Amino acid sequence: FIKAELMDGDKNFEFKREVTFEKTRAKRSVLHEERKKLPIYAFRDEFLQAVHDHQIVVIVGETGSGKTTQIPQYLHEAGYTKHGRMIACTQPRRVAAMSVAARVSQEMGVKLGHEVGYSIRFEDCTSEKTVVKYMTDGILLREFLAQPELDSYSVVMVDEAHERTLSTDILFGLVKDVARARPDLKLLISSATLDAEKFSNFFDLAPIFKIPGRRYPVEIHSTKSPEANYLDAAVVTTLQIHATQSPGDILVFLTGQEEIETVEEILKHRMRALGTKIAELIICPIYANLPTEIQAKIFEPTPKGARKVVLATNIAETSLTIDGIKYVIDPGFCKMKCYNPKTGMESLLVTPISKASAMQRAGRSGRTGPGKCFRLYTAHSFQNDLGDNTPPEIQRTNLASVVLTLNCLGIEKEKLFQFEFMDPPPVEAIQKAVELLYAQSALTVDGKLTKVGRRMAEFPLDPMLSKMIVASEKYKCSDEIISIAAMLSVGNSIFYRPKDKQVHADNARMNFYTGNGDHIALLNVYNAWKETNYSAQWCYENYIQVSSMKCARDIRDQLAGLSERVEIELTSNSNDLDAIKKSIISGFFPNSARLQKNGSY
Numbered sequence: 140f141i142k143a144e145l146m147d148g149d150k151n152f153e154f155k156r157e158v159t160f161e162k163t164r165a166k167r168s169v170l171h172e173e174r175k176k177l178p179i180y181a182f183r184d185e186f187l188q189a190v191h192d193h194q195i196v197v198i199v200g201e202t203g204s205g206k207t208t209q210i211p212q213y214l215h216e217a218g219y220t221k222h223g224r225m226i227a228c229t230q231p232r233r234v235a236a237m238s239v240a241a242r243v244s245q246e247m248g249v250k251l252g253h254e255v256g257y258s259i260r261f262e263d264c265t266s267e268k269t270v271v272k273y274m275t276d277g278i279l280l281r282e283f284l285a286q287p288e289l290d291s292y293s294v295v296m297v298d299e300a301h302e303r304t305l306s307t308d309i310l311f312g313l314v315k316d317v318a319r320a321r322p323d324l325k326l327l328i329s330s331a332t333l334d335a336e337k338f339s340n341f342f343d344l345a346p347i348f349k350i351p352g353r354r355y356p357v358e359i360h361s362t363k364s365p366e367a368n369y370l371d372a373a374v375v376t377t378l379q380i381h382a383t384q385s386p387g388d389i390l391v392f393l394t395g396q397e398e399i400e401t402v403e404e405i406l407k408h409r410m411r412a413l414g415t416k417i418a419e420l421i422i423c424p425i426y427a428n429l430p431t432e433i434q435a436k437i438f439e440p441t442p443k444g445a446r447k448v449v450l451a452t453n454i455a456e457t458s459l460t461i462d463g464i465k466y467v468i469d470p471g472f473c474k475m476k477c478y479n480p481k482t483g484m485e486s487l488l489v490t491p492i493s494k495a496s497a498m499q500r501a502g503r504s505g506r507t508g509p510g511k512c513f514r515l516y517t518a519h520s521f522q523n524d525l526g527d528n529t530p531p532e533i534q535r536t537n538l539a540s541v542v543l544t545l546n547c548l549g550i551e552k553e554k555l556f557q558f559e560f561m562d563p564p565p566v567e568a569i570q571k572a573v574e575l576l577y578a579q580s581a582l583t584v585d586g587k588l589t590k591v592g593r594r595m596a597e598f599p600l601d602p603m604l605s606k607m608i609v610a611s612e613k614y615k616c617s618d619e620i621i622s623i624a625a626m627l628s629v630g631n632s633i634f635y636r637p638k639d640k641q642v643h644a645d646n647a648r649m650n651f652y653t654g655n656g657d658h659i660a661l662l663n664v665y666n667a668w669k670e671t672n673y674s675a676q677w678c679y680e681n682y683i684q685v686s687s688m689k690c691a692r693d694i695r696d697q698l699a700g701l702s703e704r705v706e707i708e709l710t711s712n713s714n715d716l717d718a719i720k721k722s723i724i725s726g727f728f729p730n731s732a733r734l735q736k737n738g739s740y
């Protein structure tokens with residue numbers, strides 16, 4: 140009897156599997172058709188020929204032409220992964236790496252993390268089977284430490300090269316060098332804008348492969364006078380489009396999570412007030428800390444009769460293509476890292492975008508048909524206030540972290556100043572980085588890497604944080620310090636502060652403050668959560684974000700593993716706050732100040 144039932148069950152299982160298999164196959168064939176419609180498809184063979192003939196190829200194509208999703212697949216199909224080597228494709232943003240990998244795994248009909256995977260800081264979703272690996276540019280930079288000739292790869296594609304992030308710029312110099320040492324390695328530099336000549340010149344006149352794009356006309360509307368509040372203006376414009384314009388989705392460019400959440404809330408509120416008088420508006424936010432399932436929502440087709448509005452950061456400028464966008468709202472701002480080498484202070488500032496960015500943003504509305512772009516600034520402002528291009532990150536950032544990495548790769552002392560930069564950073568910025576690393580005992584007085592420096596480089600963290608961890612060994616409180624480092628790495632999303640319960644949330648938060656500053660408060664939160672055996676209920680009661688805490692626990696585990704690798708024993712010393720503070724100060728002394736009795740410093 141049992142046997143019969145089992146067999147019955149088995150059959151049922153088989154049947155179900157067949158049905159899902161059919162479904163997957165149907166989906167795959169739809170995706171297969173979609174792949175053929177991409178502009179790059181017609182140039183597949185020509186492209187493969189170019190890669191066959193040249194070691195380095197620069198690729199230029201409009202956003203959405205299929206560079207990121209198709210090229211690694213073409214190369215895989217053409218046999219570049221045959222000899223057990225992978226295809227690497229770097230992205231400046233974590234979200235892009237994850238989202239594109241998910242899409243490509245669907246197109247190839249494989250499970251994410253198997254043949255197609257991604258690797259971002261603190262999260263490696265790859266396996267032995269992986270042949271196509273999407274990763275952030277920062278991860279590839281770190282991989283150089285373990286394999287200076289990138290032996291596991293047959294092709295390296297530095298994608299979104301026009302973004303010119305710090306890691307991408309450093310990669311340019313390093314991969315150029317590896318290409319000389321490894322003639323079998325193929326190098327692709329791909330960009331969505333027309334500065335390809337510059338890339339080609341840097342890479343010894345590598346040929347430029349252009350993918351002709353489809354582009355529809357975009358009508359540009361600017362405001363007649365400057366907007367006092369661009370968030371408010373963005374909300375009003377969204378609702379006006381929704382009420383008066385023909386079908387088509389809306390894309391709004393905002394500067395970060397906080398703005399996105401604010402606009403989302405106001406839009407929801409206003410839509411509720413309008414009730415059934417107006418068609419449905421589906422609001423889709425996208426930013427790095429958003430859970431993956433919700434991120435995927437931006438790609439779902441909009442149901443008939445409804446309209447979608449995507450609230451995005453700069454990620455939607457070129458990294459992610461969302462089909463169906465017909466209207467773009469561009470407030471004209473983005474968050475930009477700025478660094479003052481004299482003071483050594485770095486800050487993230489909301490600044491006006493460049494003309495090149497404004498053109499890219501407008502272009503997002505004309506991908507599948509004629510579009511409209513609503514600029515929330517005047518035409519005069521576009522002409523006179525915006526710079527032509529955004530200066531590359533390398534010229535406006537703290538270089539301590541990359542200088543440490545380069546030192547580990549043997550690029551030290553005067554070699555640092557001779558490194559092949561596409562656009563060199565200010566000399567003072569390199570000097571400042573060397574000084575800082577010396578002060579942290581990561582470099583000797585004549586610029587040689589020390590044991591402390593080598594240990595620090597093992598951690599994928601800012602040198603101030605890694606120094607804090609290395610120093611905690613001496614003060615016997617590494618257990619506490621890695622908790623603090625993990626909590627700091629999660630970012631500003633530990634405390635939950637809903638608009639209607641701010642007082643309660645603030646009171647709950649104050650319970651963790653024992654008069655010893657933010658770091659100790661974060662440690663208190665972590666330890667209290669651990670005491671409850673990682674309870675979610677406890678998080679709700681204390682206005683703490685569960686997902687952020689889980690993320691911190693995950694990062695903490697990894698930091699513990701890395702500490703073990705550099706032989707830092709995990710010791711707890713939670714009663715000795717001075718020891719903990721001393722460790723923090725060992726890393727962060729450049730950021731310290733003494734408050735004078737009269738209140739100045």
Ligand code: ADP
Nearest residue numbers: 202203204205206207208209238242438460462
């Ligand atoms: P490019 O890199 O040239 O900008 P992509 O390869 O990123 O172009 O995009 C090609 C197509 O794949 C686009 O039409 C886009 O809509 C689709 N696509 C990319 N990523 C995803 C995703 N995560 N989900 C659904 N569709 C996607």
Ligand code: MG
Nearest residue numbers: 206207457458
């Ligand atoms: Mg792309």
